Amino acid sequence: QKEVEQNSGPLSVPEGAIASLNCTYSDRGSQSFFWYRQYSGKSPELIMFIYSNGDKEDGRFTAQLNKASQYVSLLIRDSQPSDSATYLCAVSGASGSRLTFGEGTQLTVNP
Amino acid sequence: DGGITQSPKYLFRKEGQNVTLSCEQNLNHDAMYWYRQDPGQGLRLIYYSQIVNDFQKGDIAEGYSVSREKKESFPLTVTSAQKNPTAFYLCASSAPRTSEETQYFGPGTRLLVL
Secondary structure: OOOEEEOOOOEEEEOOOOEEEEEEEOOOOOOEEEEEEEOOOOOOEEEEEEOOOEEEEEOOEEEEEEOOOOEEEEEEOOOOHHHOEEEEEEEEOOOOOOEEEOOOEEEEEEO | OOOEEEEOOEEEEOOOOOEEEEEEEOOOOOEEEEEEEOOOOOEEEEEEEEEOOEEEEOOOOOOEEEOOOEOOEOOEEEOOOOOOOOEEEEEEEEOOOOOOOOOEEOOOEEEEEO
16 A cells, blocks of 8 residues: 555546645644645645645645545646646655655646 | 755666765755656655664665765765666755654756666
8 A cells, every 4th residue: 555645546527627736645643734736847836735634725726634534635626727736745744744746637627 | 045956857878887876955944855756657766864873775775875964965876786777866954853744845856778
């Protein structure tokens, strides 16, 4: 079992729709959870981080964390073509700063 | 203007050659990291350093070496022992002993084998 698994994609949604990206992790001691966006040929940029169970909203983005189910998701409302990118889920372990990344989900938003 | 710089943007390696990738940060972050990304894959940790003059192996350290002589700098050497070095190399930094653990990335170096 991979330590961090993301829905395999690619994911395609029409402009204006909600895109839902999912991530599960195996280490129950994981403390911090991050979503990065990576455009083709570029480096990852942070979208959101979440530490506590529940929802965290930032503009069109909502991160959801359920530690009991070892599940974290990212919802993108009113998806735009500029949201087309690969989204990486990253999880820090119980010991702190090391991050483990999933393989990413490629999202395409169609105009 | 704070940030992380990596150089060069593209690097070409010949067989049997060691090459060094540069990473510099002016964010006053204690921790620095090197990742490798292969096409269509996530990031894999090569080495990381949480403090000057100390570093630890990540998941794929074989064929790589690092040094951390200054807080601002964390160069990565890809040695001739790394048989498949073609990849996108990403450097990151963070301030781990605070509530802010987020890692911030440099623009990356793309390494190609001639």
